[in-house]
Amino acid sequence: MLVQAHTEGMVEIESCKTVLIVEDEEVLLELLVHRFEKAGFKTISATNGPTACHLIGQKKPDVILLDILLPQLTGLVVLEMLRKHPTTNIASTPVIVVTAQVSQSIIRRSLQLGANAFHFKPYSIIELINTSHDLGNRHRETLTRISHQK
Numbered sequence: 001m002l003v004q005a006h007t008e009g010m011v012e013i014e015s016c017k018t019v020l021i022v023e024d025e026e027v028l029l030e031l032l033v034h035r036f037e038k039a040g041f042k043t044i045s046a047t048n049g050p051t052a053c054h055l056i057g058q059k060k061p062d063v064i065l066l067d068i069l070l071p072q073l074t075g076l077v078v079l080e081m082l083r084k085h086p087t088t089n090i091a092s093t094p095v096i097v098v099t100a101q102v103s104q105s106i107i108r109r110s111l112q113l114g115a116n117a118f119h120f121k122p123y124s125i126i127e128l129i130n131t132s133h134d135l136g137n138r139h140r141e142t143l144t145r146i147s148h149q150k
Helices: 026-038 049-059 075-083 104-113 125-149
Strands: 018-022 042-046 063-067 095-099 117-120
Touching: 018 026, 018 049, 026 042, 026 125, 042 049, 049 063, 049 075, 063 075, 063 125, 075 095, 075 104, 095 125, 117 125
Parallel strands: 018 042, 018 063, 063 095, 095 117
Antiparallel strands: none
């Protein structure tokens, strides 16, 4: 079930997924956390690359919203490290790149590193939530199929 806009806000999602929101702009981070929680997601957040990497390994989110311009490690470095993680369940975590940097080189590099989707700032939070929900569901279904095949 997708999140849909209506007069009172958003419809809650059936199954609770964990989303890691990696955003260095505090006000935007707080807004995203609030809206994702209102939509039924569990949220964890990071404001820099090293914290994001730590939380990915520790919390194993179902989906990651990843800003490109971050302090200490860029989002592209975080994405590259994620895709090289030795644990398949972690390395295959869906990543939605959220950025104001609309350049062909960043898009190309993000795709090469395995980004699953892009949302360029300013973006629709409802569309971002829907994309997160869809990617999270697909990832869970894939992991379930793999575990049943073993």
